[in-house]
Amino acid sequence: MDQQTKFKTALAALAASAETKDRKLTKADVKEFLEDMDLGEEQMKLVYAYLASKHIHVEGAELPKVEDTPYSQEEQEFLKQYEKDRKAFRQCAEEEKVGLFAKAADGDVQAKHRLAEHYMNWVLEIAEDYAHRGMMIQDLIQEGNIGLLIGLDTLGLMEEGLTSEEHLEKEIRHAIRSALDEQEGEKSTGDEITEKLNKMADAISELTEDLGRQVSPDELSLYLDMSLEEIEDLLRIAGETIEVADSQKA
Template sequence: MKSPSPRGPRHAADRPVEVPKQSGSGKRPSRDATRRGRETAAVGSGKETERASIQGATADGDDGGNGTPAAPRKAVSAGRRDSYDGDTAYRLYLREIGEVALLTPAEEIELAARIKAGDRKARDHMIKANLRLVVKIAHDYERYGLPLLDLINEGNIGLMKAVERFDPAKGGKLSTYAAWWIKQAIKRALANQGKTIRLPVHLVDKIARMRRVSAQLEDLFGREPTDEELGEEMGITAARVAQWRSAAIRPAQLDAPIGDDEANALRDIVADEKQATPYRELEDKTVREMLEKMIVTLDVREQSILRQRFGYDGGEGKTLEEIGVQYGVTRERIRQIEAVALRKLRRMIEKLERSTKAPK
């Protein structure tokens, strides 16, 4: 079996990542890879929200028409009704995948040989035996913009690819090798679907690392770490931390329910800054009327120049040169006339302010 080669990212903005090589050198795997590769770890209750159906991976011969088990997204979405139903279905799913025994190294080698020979039952068996690994990794990417069960769906697709490419002759366990494919599938889904503004895959990975380090420091300090503390721990600047934090913010939906009873939506409490209040409209109207009374006291040419310069009558303001052409004078002469007219208006306003002051 040929050594796997990374496929190019779906989008040009995504950076290609080296596929982890299976090696029998006996080098100790990284702490992160080891932690991710523990498929024997018990799946915690976590945020039990829905059931991730794997009909394509568990049904013999169901290949979706292209030789790959059908993606479970549709089956998962169909189960979204309410919180109670989602919790129940999720627990049933965990119970279902927990009934499949984990594979021994000898069984992995045997199944891999059968898969290479085209045995679909062996392929399905290997997939089902490693579904708990997908659930474990998916929990690490919660709150990044996609529901947990969508993450499990994408992770299952990555697991299928890993099973098809796994070669035990190169050394290493399937769980360690599959963890890379699972995480790449999840991160690509987060980049493409998780946010209204799409983030590159490499940035999603950096934000995930930042959140892991932040959680560790929060446990250590008993409080949320500052950007400076987080940057020092990660070896980056505080400005870069702030930039990643900003990119990780999820946009809020105006129709999102708020409150315990969820009777109101966010749009009910968010003010429209562009919508003028009745008080502001009255104030603007009063100012316009007062300004109009002052402008009409100027001579005809001064009135015309001010109205054209500032678009007072509703049109767009004109340049000094444009008005100068109209009057047959230079732009400097128009500027002088404008300055004289503005000084007259300023004196009128100051006089009005003095007259309206309360007597001592």
């Protein structure tokens, strides 16, 4: 196995390990997986940056310096309004939170509402960690708020060894990362469909020229080695932009 393949294999194993640790690693974890790579400090920063792009947090890791990506105009307007709105969020005193967490764990609705209001500022801070990765900041905050509510509802079931706040942060981050992963999956599916539509359009042009007439869905199915059902689905997506002959007339 050459060094490049070995490195890619180690990175894949490291990412898989992070999945079992709620996507949180220590620098020691990373060093253990890459101990045979003989990487310098700048190279390790690039590894941390790669893991960050996969929504994997390495505690204490220093990332390469990059210029801050500005928020879009729409995001800036949202954040300006959010800043005004969050001044009304009531904060809890530290000694008050202990009792509220105990009541919320027992299902007290008012305690959950009070804690939700207190931690809405925290949701914004966490959401900003995931900004500029394909979702607008307002959507990230919305997903984070859902995670916060789930965390408050599951306080009585939280993992042993976690504090109440650690449990809330875990659920907030999980909700945001899940939304990002889902969007990335949808983008991948969209790219695949676009590729198939382009392939079908090319096939229609070639067959129409060869046959001197409109091609039928059945002929496309044979030519592209796709099921007739898939061809018909693609034609529905394409709408009137692609014309073919009626199956029965071909």
